[in-house]
Amino acid sequence: MTVTLPPNSTAPAPKLQPTGWLRYLSFSVDHKVIGLQYLVCGFVFYLIGGALAGAIRTELASPVADFMARDVYNQVLTLHGTVMIFLWIVPVVNGAFGNYLIPFYVGARDMAFPRLNAVAFWLIPPAGLMLVASYFITGAAQSGWTAYPPLSITTPATGQIIWIVSVLLLGGSSIFGGINFIATILKLRRPGLKLMQMPMYCWAMLGTSILVVASTPVLAGTLVLLSFDIVAHTGFFNPSLGGNVVVYQHLFWFYSHPAVYIMVLPAFGLVSEILPIHARKPLFGYVTMVYSIMAIVVLGLIVWAHHMFTSGTPPWMRLFFTIATAFIAVPTGIKFFNWLATLWGGKISLNSAVLFSCGFIVNFVLGGITGVALAQVPFDIHVHDTYFVVAHFHYIVFGGSVFVIFASIYHWYPKFTGRMLNEDLGRFHCALTFIGFNFCFGPQHWLGLNGMPRRVAEYDPQFTLINQISSVGALLMAISTLPFLWNVIHSAFYGKVAGDNPWNALTPEWLTSSPPPVENWVGEAPLVKEPYAYGVPIDEIDLSATSGRDLWSSGK
Amino acid sequence: MTSTLPVQPDSTDSSEIESTETHGHAVEEHGDFRMFGLATFLVADAMTFAGFFAAYLTFKAVNPLPSGAIYELELPLPILNTVLLLVSSATFHKAGQAIRNSDHARCRRWLLITASLGIAFLISQMVEYFTLPFGLTDNLYASTFFAVTGFHGLHVTLGAVMTLIVWWQARETGGRVTAQNHFPLEAAELYWHFVDGIWVVLFVILYLL
Numbered sequence: 102m103t104v105t106l107p108p109n110s111t112a113p114a115p116k117l118q119p120t121g122w123l124r125y126l127s128f129s130v131d132h133k134v135i136g137l138q139y140l141v142c143g144f145v146f147y148l149i150g151g152a153l154a155g156a157i158r159t160e161l162a163s164p165v166a167d168f169m170a171r172d173v174y175n176q177v178l179t180l181h182g183t184v185m186i187f188l189w190i191v192p193v194v195n196g197a198f199g200n201y202l203i204p205f206y207v208g209a210r211d212m213a214f215p216r217l218n219a220v221a222f223w224l225i226p227p228a229g230l231m232l233v234a235s236y237f238i239t240g241a242a243q244s245g246w247t248a249y250p251p252l253s254i255t256t257p258a259t260g261q262i263i264w265i266v267s268v269l270l271l272g273g274s275s276i277f278g279g280i281n282f283i284a285t286i287l288k289l290r291r292p293g294l295k296l297m298q299m300p301m302y303c304w305a306m307l308g309t310s311i312l313v314v315a316s317t318p319v320l321a322g323t324l325v326l327l328s329f330d331i332v333a334h335t336g337f338f339n340p341s342l343g344g345n346v347v348v349y350q351h352l353f354w355f356y357s358h359p360a361v362y363i364m365v366l367p368a369f370g371l372v373s374e375i376l377p378i379h380a381r382k383p384l385f386g387y388v389t390m391v392y393s394i395m396a397i398v399v400l401g402l403i404v405w406a407h408h409m410f411t412s413g414t415p416p417w418m419r420l421f422f423t424i425a426t427a428f429i430a431v432p433t434g435i436k437f438f439n440w441l442a443t444l445w446g447g448k449i450s451l452n453s454a455v456l457f458s459c460g461f462i463v464n465f466v467l468g469g470i471t472g473v474a475l476a477q478v479p480f481d482i483h484v485h486d487t488y489f490v491v492a493h494f495h496y497i498v499f500g501g502s503v504f505v506i507f508a509s510i511y512h513w514y515p516k517f518t519g520r521m522l523n524e525d526l527g528r529f530h531c532a533l534t535f536i537g538f539n540f541c542f543g544p545q546h547w548l549g550l551n552g553m554p555r556r557v558a559e560y561d562p563q564f565t566l567i568n569q570i571s572s573v574g575a576l577l578m579a580i581s582t583l584p585f586l587w588n589v590i591h592s593a594f595y596g597k598v599a600g601d602n603p604w605n606a607l608t609p610e611w612l613t614s615s616p617p618p619v620e621n622w623v624g625e626a627p628l629v630k631e632p633y634a635y636g637v638p639i640d641e642i643d644l645s646a647t648s649g650r651d652l653w654s655s656g657k
Numbered sequence: 658m659t660s661t662l663p664v665q666p667d668s669t670d671s672s673e674i675e676s677t678e679t680h681g682h683a684v685e686e687h688g689d690f691r692m693f694g695l696a697t698f699l700v701a702d703a704m705t706f707a708g709f710f711a712a713y714l715t716f717k718a719v720n721p722l723p724s725g726a727i728y729e730l731e732l733p734l735p736i737l738n739t740v741l742l743l744v745s746s747a748t749f750h751k752a753g754q755a756i757r758n759s760d761h762a763r764c765r766r767w768l769l770i771t772a773s774l775g776i777a778f779l780i781s782q783m784v785e786y787f788t789l790p791f792g793l794t795d796n797l798y799a800s801t802f803f804a805v806t807g808f809h810g811l812h813v814t815l816g817a818v819m820t821l822i823v824w825w826q827a828r829e830t831g832g833r834v835t836a837q838n839h840f841p842l843e844a845a846e847l848y849w850h851f852v853d854g855i856w857v858v859l860f861v862i863l864y865l866l
Contacts, residue, residue, distance in 0.1 A: 213690050280697045288690045318701045319708035326712070326804060335793060335800040337712070343723060343797045348715050352708055 136201030182246030208291025279313030305370025320356035380447030393432035426476035453527030457508030464500025489549025520596030540574025
């Protein structure tokens with residue numbers, strides 16, 4: 102690998118692709134353009150998924166199905182789950198921030214396979230449009246985002262088939278992205294940058310991409326078999342034809358449990374980037390963080406059957422999966438204490454990015470505690486398929502991943518656009534989201550413990566009040582989107598000019614202009630061996646001991 | 658920013674700087690990761706097969722067949738298929754050796770033999786399909802058999818098409834596959850070995866177990 106860079110080259114960028122705003126609608130191979138394409142496209146689908154969630158909470162404000170018919174309710178909840186997971190969280194925490202940041206972090210000018218990267222993005226809008234359009238054309242799938250047979254075989258076929266094709270396309274996009282991230286992180290690192298010197302988000306994306314490559318194909322194969330059951334009337338998962346529904350559940354959760362980590366590990370990585378900068382302290386425990394991520398990757402692949410404790414799972418399997426699941430709390434706990442130790446004694450600036458990150462820590466700990474509880478068979482059998490599971494899941498993916506997405510937008514918006522977001526509006530957005538979120542999903546724990554089943558349009562009238570509280574929380578969350586939307590649109594034109602490095606950060610993406618030029622740096626890419634060297638007078642940094650390990654551990 | 662160290666450009670590369678400057682903003686050479694990317698993709702592909710095999714083995718262990726169902730498989734044809742694919746792996750390897758020696762004619766001959774063996778495999782597989790005592794929807798075992806072998810057959814079909822494309826690209830004049838640039842051939846070769854390897858596993862699991 103030779104570096105043949107003209108120092109401070111002033112040659113103009115090649116004009117092979119559209120420039121200006123038009124490039125965001127083009128088949129651009131620039132990783133920054135693709136990253137923002139993922140982000141904006143994902144946010145559009147977040148609004149759609151949010152509207153669907155609003156419809157669900159409106160329906161559940163009263164115990165009878167008066168807002169929409171029951172089969173429409175099934176379609177709405179299926180679309181809500183699928184859109185939010187496959188079109189919002191997975192593309193944004195992986196595709197958007199990964200594509201934007203990873204080439205900077207490894208000191209590269211683009212991803213390893215730029216065209217594959219563009220293909221991966223452009224699979225998403227058609228798949229998403231097809232999925233949403235199925236509601237208007239034939240009626241969407243009704244079997245939830247899990248598409249468990251025999252429900253998915255007996256509900257109307259057309260919507261289910263469109264759902265399968267759409268998820269297959271999105272899975273393909275995800276796999277292409279995963280291959281690209283693995284190649285970029287392992288092979289495209291700048292000469293001299295060692296693995297243990299990379300910013301933590303690189304490790305998170307490496308772990309996530311390993312999970313994507315190992316588990317997404319299994320879901321794809323399973324859905325192909327499911328489509329055979331629907332179209333060709335085979336009996337893989339159809340009990341009336343001698344099939345076995347539990348095999349579907351095993352194969353589905355072999356992907357879909359790791360999918361939780363695919364949504365959450367990148368969020369862990371992003372928080373690890375945000376907190377040290379705003380606390381002006383090194384990331385605590387870099388090495389333990391790396392090993393925790395890899396432990397989560399390995400454990401994440403062998404715990405899937407804890408979703409199936411009520412599916413006639415044999416006792417040895419229950420025992421194994423309970424213990425394996427409980428083990429995951431260890432590396433996750435290590436990461437949380439590392440973040441707390443990073444904040445501890447730091448000069449924390451309480452801006453929107455930090456507030457959202459702290460909101461994430463609070464919510465995710467709550468979701469993690471209910472997760473450990475759900476891993477215990479006796480408890481899980483009691484609350485399986487109730488609103489307790491819904492509450493737990495949303496504390497992980499909304500309280501966890503989505504809070505981090507917002508934190509990341511507040512943190513990296515100055516880099517994306519060159520302008521700052523309005524901090525007052527940002528703090529207001531954060532407070533409203535946090536309050537609305539906890540009002541919406543906190544009471545659902547109570548509903549679940551008292552036996553309200555999930556995925557139903559009607560419920561026992563004794564649950565009315567709690568459901569209405571939950572719906573008010575959902576309304577607050579919907580309202581909280583408005584200041585955010587105003588903020589990002591208004592600030593793009595009238596925001597305070599940010600400058601290259603408004604946070605005085607050390608990670609490589611801040612060491613170039615805002616927004617960065619095509620190919621990221623004019624001239625040489627910087628070699629950042631101490632991405633978290635905060636809190637030490639800059640002339641005291643020991644350059645001979647350059648490693649990514651935090652200075653905290655070496656006693657500084 | 659004291660934590661950033663600029664890498665000194667290698668002075669021996671100065672001639673390259675001159676020649677590449679016209680290409681754009683900044684030109685750096687890096688290694689070729691295309692084979693690495695393909696290998697990563699094949700790991701993903703292997704996981705799809707792993708899912709199918711796991712489903713097959715579970716079905717076989719857990720789900721009894723309806724009474725009267727036949728699932729005895731004849732072995733001669735699958736053994737012939739195994740031999741065809743293993744030989745074709747060797748012939749593809751021969752083609753790779755030939756192109757590294759710039760022997761285009763020999764390379765193309767071996768490629769053609771490889772593709773023919775692949776197509777012979779597909780024909781033989783078709784013959785087996787039509788002589789089997791069960792159809793796609795007869796029972797769980799039959800469905801799984803067709804799904805797994807069919808998915809593999811799809812891979813062989815793609816591999817044969819790729820081999821023929823490489824055969825076309827390896828022509829003496831005007832082709833893009835040469836002794837210096839044999840990535841398309843190498844990629845198709847890796848894929849072909851992968852498909853053959855999967856077949857061996859498939860043969861053991863479906864026909865021998």
